[in-house]
Amino acid sequence: MPSRRQWLLATTVFAMRARAEPSSAVTLRYLETAPHDLFGNYVVGLLSAAVARTGLPLRLESVPSYSISQGRLELELVRQESRLDLMWSMTTRSREQMLRPLRIPLDQGLLGWRVAVIRQAALSDWQPPPGRAELARRRAGQGLQWPDVDILKANRFRVETAPDSRSLYRMLELGRIDYFPRSVVEVRDELSTFPSQPMTVAPGLLLHYPAAVYVFLSPRHERWVAPLSQNLESLVRDGVVARLLHGLFQARLKELDLSRRNVIELVNPLLPPETPVQRKEFWWRPQ
Missing domain, CATH: 3.40.190.10 (Periplasmic binding protein-like II)
Structure with missing residues (x-):
């Protein structure tokens, strides 16, 4: 809050x-x-x-x-x-x-600076932080019709989509995506609002696009x-x-x-x- x-x-x-x-x-x-x-x-x-x-x-x-x-x-x-x-x-x-x-x-x-929200149980898979090639192979989640989908795909990242943030957090909980890139100004409030299972921010990793x-x-x-x-x-x-x-x-x-x-x-x-x-x-x- x-x-x-x-x-x-x-x-x-x-x-x-x-x-x-x-x-x-x-x-x-x-x-x-x-x-x-x-x-x-x-x-x-x-x-x-x-x-x-x-x-x-x-x-x-x-x-x-x-x-x-x-x-x-x-x-x-x-x-x-x-x-x-x-x-x-x-x-x-x-x-x-x-x-x-x-x-x-x-x-x-600031919305172009993104951290990766992950399942707390998967934290060991993110230590040390993956490099670009490895991250691109993992499944990112983004909202249907969000510009970020095309941006990530243009950079050869795997992307799965859902209608909204709540649905994407649910996909993350179910293991249907590996991470959910969120902006540095959104992530704190979302983590206190949406997930029903323990989530965290992947350490040492920061995505940026203008x-x-x-x-x-x-x-x-x-x-x-x-x-x-x-x-x-x-x-x-x-x-x-x-x-x-x-x-x-x-x-x-x-x-x-x-x-x-x-x-x-x-x-x-x-x-x-x-x-x-x-x-x-x-x-x-x-x-």
């Missing part, structure tokens, strides 16, 4: 929602985030801060969450009569063609891409994004002892050429 300090840090952003909204405000709807989804709530808070930054005539509104794949969610945002207007996810070439990205990596690339989580707007709201992007960039420039992101997740990163792990670098063929990889202020690196 997040500490009191972490929630106070989050509140500094969430409180910006309190500014009065114009009566003519345009509503942007998104799927409600779960209480344990610290990253999702962080994104909503930053987006709220971007709206409040210059008093944009926008109102953010959550819609009760329901099970939907990323591919179907993209199609839902494109639909003219959709009940949703935005989503956040890892960027891909096809996603940027279909939707309208706010090209500011709100995760600072990736960025953006907010994507429906094409119906293209006019708001530029002002929201400008306001999000100003939050980066003023240090708000780094302070909040690191305040919320620094303890998790420290627990994983990332600087002592062997990094296996992977290519990401889905990364759009417009991704601002040269802007160092947008990206995190292990210390």
